[in-house]
Amino acid sequence: MPKPTAAESKRSARDAASKRSVRALERREAILAAALDEFVAKGFAAARLDDIAARAGVAKGTIYLHFADKEALFQELVRTALVPLIGQLANPPQAGGTASARAMVETFAETFAREIAGTKRGDIVRLVISEGARFPSLSEFYYREVVERGIAAMSRMIEYGIARGEIRNAELARFPQIVVAPAMVAIVWQGLFGAYAPLDAVAMLRVHIDLIFGPRRAE
Amino acid sequence: MPKPTAAESKRSARDAASKRSVRALERREAILAAALDEFVAKGFAAARLDDIAARAGVAKGTIYLHFADKEALFQELVRTALVPLIGQLANPPQAGGTASARAMVETFAETFAREIAGTKRGDIVRLVISEGARFPSLSEFYYREVVERGIAAMSRMIEYGIARGEIRNAELARFPQIVVAPAMVAIVWQGLFGAYAPLDAVAMLRVHIDLIFGPRRAE
Amino acid sequence: MPKPTAAESKRSARDAASKRSVRALERREAILAAALDEFVAKGFAAARLDDIAARAGVAKGTIYLHFADKEALFQELVRTALVPLIGQLANPPQAGGTASARAMVETFAETFAREIAGTKRGDIVRLVISEGARFPSLSEFYYREVVERGIAAMSRMIEYGIARGEIRNAELARFPQIVVAPAMVAIVWQGLFGAYAPLDAVAMLRVHIDLIFGPRRAE
Amino acid sequence: MPKPTAAESKRSARDAASKRSVRALERREAILAAALDEFVAKGFAAARLDDIAARAGVAKGTIYLHFADKEALFQELVRTALVPLIGQLANPPQAGGTASARAMVETFAETFAREIAGTKRGDIVRLVISEGARFPSLSEFYYREVVERGIAAMSRMIEYGIARGEIRNAELARFPQIVVAPAMVAIVWQGLFGAYAPLDAVAMLRVHIDLIFGPRRAE
DNA sequence: TATGAATGAGCGTTCATTCAT
DNA sequence: TATGAATGAACGCTCATTCAT
Numbered sequence: 001m002p003k004p005t006a007a008e009s010k011r012s013a014r015d016a017a018s019k020r021s022v023r024a025l026e027r028r029e030a031i032l033a034a035a036l037d038e039f040v041a042k043g044f045a046a047a048r049l050d051d052i053a054a055r056a057g058v059a060k061g062t063i064y065l066h067f068a069d070k071e072a073l074f075q076e077l078v079r080t081a082l083v084p085l086i087g088q089l090a091n092p093p094q095a096g097g098t099a100s101a102r103a104m105v106e107t108f109a110e111t112f113a114r115e116i117a118g119t120k121r122g123d124i125v126r127l128v129i130s131e132g133a134r135f136p137s138l139s140e141f142y143y144r145e146v147v148e149r150g151i152a153a154m155s156r157m158i159e160y161g162i163a164r165g166e167i168r169n170a171e172l173a174r175f176p177q178i179v180v181a182p183a184m185v186a187i188v189w190q191g192l193f194g195a196y197a198p199l200d201a202v203a204m205l206r207v208h209i210d211l212i213f214g215p216r217r218a219e
Numbered sequence: 220m221p222k223p224t225a226a227e228s229k230r231s232a233r234d235a236a237s238k239r240s241v242r243a244l245e246r247r248e249a250i251l252a253a254a255l256d257e258f259v260a261k262g263f264a265a266a267r268l269d270d271i272a273a274r275a276g277v278a279k280g281t282i283y284l285h286f287a288d289k290e291a292l293f294q295e296l297v298r299t300a301l302v303p304l305i306g307q308l309a310n311p312p313q314a315g316g317t318a319s320a321r322a323m324v325e326t327f328a329e330t331f332a333r334e335i336a337g338t339k340r341g342d343i344v345r346l347v348i349s350e351g352a353r354f355p356s357l358s359e360f361y362y363r364e365v366v367e368r369g370i371a372a373m374s375r376m377i378e379y380g381i382a383r384g385e386i387r388n389a390e391l392a393r394f395p396q397i398v399v400a401p402a403m404v405a406i407v408w409q410g411l412f413g414a415y416a417p418l419d420a421v422a423m424l425r426v427h428i429d430l431i432f433g434p435r436r437a438e
Numbered sequence: 439m440p441k442p443t444a445a446e447s448k449r450s451a452r453d454a455a456s457k458r459s460v461r462a463l464e465r466r467e468a469i470l471a472a473a474l475d476e477f478v479a480k481g482f483a484a485a486r487l488d489d490i491a492a493r494a495g496v497a498k499g500t501i502y503l504h505f506a507d508k509e510a511l512f513q514e515l516v517r518t519a520l521v522p523l524i525g526q527l528a529n530p531p532q533a534g535g536t537a538s539a540r541a542m543v544e545t546f547a548e549t550f551a552r553e554i555a556g557t558k559r560g561d562i563v564r565l566v567i568s569e570g571a572r573f574p575s576l577s578e579f580y581y582r583e584v585v586e587r588g589i590a591a592m593s594r595m596i597e598y599g600i601a602r603g604e605i606r607n608a609e610l611a612r613f614p615q616i617v618v619a620p621a622m623v624a625i626v627w628q629g630l631f632g633a634y635a636p637l638d639a640v641a642m643l644r645v646h647i648d649l650i651f652g653p654r655r656a657e
Numbered sequence: 658m659p660k661p662t663a664a665e666s667k668r669s670a671r672d673a674a675s676k677r678s679v680r681a682l683e684r685r686e687a688i689l690a691a692a693l694d695e696f697v698a699k700g701f702a703a704a705r706l707d708d709i710a711a712r713a714g715v716a717k718g719t720i721y722l723h724f725a726d727k728e729a730l731f732q733e734l735v736r737t738a739l740v741p742l743i744g745q746l747a748n749p750p751q752a753g754g755t756a757s758a759r760a761m762v763e764t765f766a767e768t769f770a771r772e773i774a775g776t777k778r779g780d781i782v783r784l785v786i787s788e789g790a791r792f793p794s795l796s797e798f799y800y801r802e803v804v805e806r807g808i809a810a811m812s813r814m815i816e817y818g819i820a821r822g823e824i825r826n827a828e829l830a831r832f833p834q835i836v837v838a839p840a841m842v843a844i845v846w847q848g849l850f851g852a853y854a855p856l857d858a859v860a861m862l863r864v865h866i867d868l869i870f871g872p873r874r875a876e
Numbered sequence: 877t878a879t880g881a882a883t884g885a886g887c888g889t890t891c892a893t894t895c896a897t
Numbered sequence: 898t899a900t901g902a903a904t905g906a907a908c909g910c911t912c913a914t915t916c917a918t
Contacts, residue, residue, distance in 0.1 A: 020896090020897070020901085020902070023902085024902070027902090027903090040352075042353065043262065043263075043264055043350070043353055044262075044264075045262060045263075045264030045265040046264040046353070048886090048887070048888090049887075049888065049889085050886095050887080050888095058903080058904090059903060059904045059905055060888090060889090060904085060905070061889085061890080061891085061903070061904055061905065062902080062903055062904075064888095064889070064890080065901095065902065065903075069888075069889075070887095070888065070889090126352070128411070129348060129349070129407055129411070130348070130349040130350070130352070131262070131349070132410070132411040133345070133349070133410050133411060134261065134262055134265070136414075139411045139412065140412075140415070142411075143411070143412045143415075143416065147412065168434075169426065169429055169430055169434065171426045171429065172426060172430065174422070174426065175401075175422070175423045175426050175427070177401065177404050177405075177408070177418065177423060178400075178401050178423060178426060178427050178430065180404070181397075181400035181401045181403065181404040182394075182396065182397050182400045184400065184403065184404050184407065185396050185399070185400040185403050185404070186396075188348055188403065188407075189396070191351070191352050192347070192348070192351040192352060192358045192361075192362070193358065193362050193366065195355075196359070196362075197362065199396065203393070203394070204394040204396060204397060207388065207390045207391060207393065207394050207397060208394070208397050208400075210388055210390065211388055211391065211397065211430055211431065212430065215387075215388060242877090243877075246877095246878090267911090267912065267913090268912075268913060268914090269912075269913095272880095277878080277879090278878060278879045278880055279879085279880065279913090279914090280878065280879055280880065280881095280914090280915080280916085281877080281878055281879070281880095283913095283914075283915080284877065284878070288913075288914075289913065289914090457918080458880085458881070458917090458918070461881085462881070465881090465882090478790075480702075480791065481700065481701075481702055481787075481788070481791055482700075482702075483700055483701075483702030483703040484701075484702040484791070486907090486908070486909090487908075487909065487910085488907095488908080488909095496882080496883090497882060497883045497884055498883085498884070498909090498910085499882070499883060499884065499910085499911080499912080500881080500882055500883075501910095502909095502910070502911080503880095503881065503882075507909080507910075508909070508910090564790070566849070567786060567787070567845055567849070568786070568787040568788070568790070569700070569787070570848070570849040571783075571787070571848050571849060572699065572700055572703070574852075577849045577850065578853070580849075581849070581850050581853075581854065585850065606872075607864065607867055607868055607872060609864045609867065610864060610868065612860070612864065613839075613860070613861040613864050613865075615839065615842050615843075615846070615856065615861060616838075616839050616861060616864060616865050616868065618842070619835075619838035619839045619841065619842040620832075620834065620835050620838045622838065622841065622842050622845065623834050623837070623838040623841050623842070624834075626786055626841065626845075627834065629789070629790050630785075630786070630789040630790060630796045630799075630800070631796065631800045631804065633793075634797070634800075635800065637834065641831070641832070642831075642832040642834060642835060645826065645828045645829060645831065645832050645835060646832070646835050648826055648828065649826055649829065649835065649868055649869065650868065653825075653826060680898090681898075684898095684899090705890090705891065705892090706891075706892065706893090707891075707892095710901095715899080715900090716899060716900045716901055717892090717893090717900085717901065718893090718894080718895085718899070718900055718901065718902095719898080719899055719900070721892095721893070721894080722898065722899070726892075726893075727892065727893090878918100879916105879917100879918080880916100880917105880918100881915105881916095881917095881918105882914105882915085882916085882917100883912105883913100883914085883915075883916100884912100884913105884914100885911105885912100885913100886910105886911085886912095886913105887909105887910090887911085888908105888909095888910090888911105889907105889908090889909090889910105890906105890907085890908085890909100891904105891905100891906100891907095892904100892905105892906100892907105893903105893904085893905100894902105894903085894904075895900105895901100895902095895903085895904100896900100896901105896902095896903100897899100897900080897901100897902105
């Protein structure tokens with residue numbers, strides 16, 4: 001094997017470093033994924049780092065190379081998993097100006113059903129609902145980054161709908177929570193009773209939208 | 220001291236027993252109350268029997284005279300606390316036959332706001348939402364005894380409202396959850412964000428009822 | 439078995455309590471004794487609570503019924519073990535007024551040789567010397583309660599000796615440590631080299647006393 | 658770039674190697690210096706290789722290129738640091754034959770005060786006193802290489818002093834430890850109480866020498 | 877019934893050591 | 898040589914459960 005030149009050596013060192021850091025990042029992701037599963041299954045307090053490590057395929061000590069302690073792992077998990085959601089909520093779903101408020105809310109509902117309800121992200125939401133009271137900083141973060149923005153976006157849609165005459169009850173703008181409530185209930189319901197009493201979230205949301213906007217015209 | 224007759228002896232024994240059992244019942248209640256507070260504050264796994272005993276003013280061992288173990292205490296707690304609620308839901312709130320569906324739902328909402336939202340019972344609901352996933356038998360019990368009955372009662376009211384023409388959207392009967400959803404959201408919201416972003420549950424429920432039944436006539 | 443009267447019951451309860459507290463005290467002592475051995479053998483950091491518990495014949499958790507944590511156990515150990523020493527040092531060994539300073543120092547040396555050098559108390563001193571630097575509060579305590587008092591008592595003896603003309607070098611009063619130094623060295627020496635190079639502490643102290651007071655008259 | 662001749666190549670390789678070994682030696686020294694600080698500050702068991710590596714400016718793994726394990730590093734440290742001391746003690750300080758024993762002991766004391774008391778070497782001695790009991794091979798090494806030789810040298814001085822009539826108490830030759838004891842005490846004292854109760858080691862040693870040789874003549 | 881001291885399995889965390897790069 | 902991510906055994910501490918009193 002020819003002795004590498006200084007330049008080559010440097011590059012291979014960089015490559016090695018990058019390869020290592022890629023590996024490290026993969027491990028980090030594996031830990032987060034495993035932690036999500038365990039936390040969802042057992043709750044924060046009852047989840048065991050041993051199980052998380054085993055599920056992630058790393059040694060227990062490795063977790064501590066990436067996270068300060070169990071709580072940091074938990075919080076990081078929730079925060080990280082919310083970033084994409086935040087993006088979705090910050091960019092209101094409509095683009096053109098001619099969209100009806102109803103279409104906007106329907107898109108919102110579809111996005112919810114597709115991206116959250118049946119996915120790991122739904123588990124995150126469930127986790128926040130379950131454990132949030134014990135982690136004030138987490139629920140505050142969640143409030144600021146997700147709830148407040150979601151509520152604000154929903155408010156805008158409602159006001160737009162009122163302005164366009166699609167929504168009759170002007171009071172609704174004061175409680176955007178009403179619009180989101182069935183989605184919330186769907187998440188909690190699936191977590192608790194879904195196994196033996198599944199709830200058709202999509203259909204329920206459709207009925208709820210009809211309630212807000214009036215029944216659909218003949219399609 | 221004169222030797223007591225057999226009859227006297229028996230009676231005093233019964234009295235003692237009854238006195239003792241009264242004491243025992245009081246202790247049991249104290250333990251349940253203390254357990255509720257601790258479970259709500261820390262969650263099932265993180266709550267300590269030491270703290271529950273201290274709060275109840277009994278020794279740790281005493282808990283085991285009344286409950287098989289920590290989980291039994293938890294489940295008993297949730298089941299016991301729901302009994303009154305179950306009663307309320309089983310007896311539909313309407314009395315006379317001429318009541319409107321709207322009045323019935325409004326009574327339902329008032330009952331909820333008064334009896335649950337700001338009380339310990341709200342904590343029970345929160346507990347079930349938080350821990351239910353880890354206690355399938357508990358959430359099944361809750362489903363059977365509370366949710367199913369509540370949903371059924373709500374269904375009847377909705378169908379009554381549809382029949383009376385108070386509710387236009389007949390589809391609503393398929394998803395009584397929609398009617399209850401804001402109440403659910405209120406409970407969760409208060410538990411998570413109530414400290415810095417309180418939600419006026421009563422006002423929200425009123426708006427929601429307007430959404431279902433149409434706006435109130437001039438009062 | 440006859441039913442006990444109330445008075446008997448009360449007494450037996452008191453007895454039980456006292457029996458229990460006696461047992462508890464015994465356990466506490468056993469833990470302290472075991473801890474001393476382990477700390478002496480391995481040092482504070484390397485000593486294992488498992489080993490201490492096993493040696494004391496109690497479960498690991500029992501240690502925590504008596505001491506807040508490992509460090510508290512260690513400090514309590516050193517403080518407790520010093521109490522008798524403190525007594526000895528506070529009560530100067532002389533009694534009558536006609537005792538010579540030499541006799542007083544000789545008594546001091548004898549007490550040291552008998553009560554400390556070859557006993558567990560010597561281990562305590564060794565422990566303080568070994569670990570004191572890592573436990574400032576402990577070495578301060580030791581300084582205040584033991585060293586300072588011992589040095590003060592020694593100072594008084596030296597000044598008494600100077601006043602009586604038994605000690606020529608008046609400067610010695612400024613450094614009572616000199617008088618105690620060989621005793622200190624004996625302790626350290628035995629701990630480090632005693633196994634293969636034993637040191638006759640008694641003889642050495644005698645020579646040292648001769649050095650201070652001049653040679654003994656013909657005995 | 659001209660291709661180097663074989664000889665040139667060899668030389669440059671040797672140079673490189675030597676340069677490398679110089680680097681390696683420097684690293685070794687840096688590790689030893691860092692280890693001394695950490696071991697002194699925390700004790701053997703509580704010192705962390707991470708901290709030693711960080712303080713030495715090397716990676717943790719590098720330590721293992723120079724030392725087999727933590728204990729080897731510790732022992733090497735103590736052994737290495739004692740080499741100069743050993744030299745000093747092996748070569749008795751006197752040169753001419755006319756020096757008095759007192760002068761020799763005074764030189765000894767001065768050397769001690771200058772070279773050990775306030776320096777890192779004093780820390781080494783403290784380390785041996787603290788940890789020696791847990792490292793029999795180390796304290797044996799220390800005994801053989803330092804203590805025994807020091808004691809022997811001190812014995813010779815004492816006997817010389819007795820022969821010259823400078824020392825009256827012939828028994829002192831049996832316990833040279835007595836002469837060194839205050840120095841030992843000074844080291845331990847500074848480590849434990851020095852922060853708030855400093856001890857003037859030089860003055861104390863002077864008084865002690867007066868005790869052995871009698872007061873100084875008018876100076 | 878009631879107590880609370882005692883137990884010991886279990887968990888979070890640390891850190892000496894290894895090894896692929 | 899040098900690195901530092903990865904390992905996993907080990908340890909301090911907790912707490913549900915038991916049981917002698």
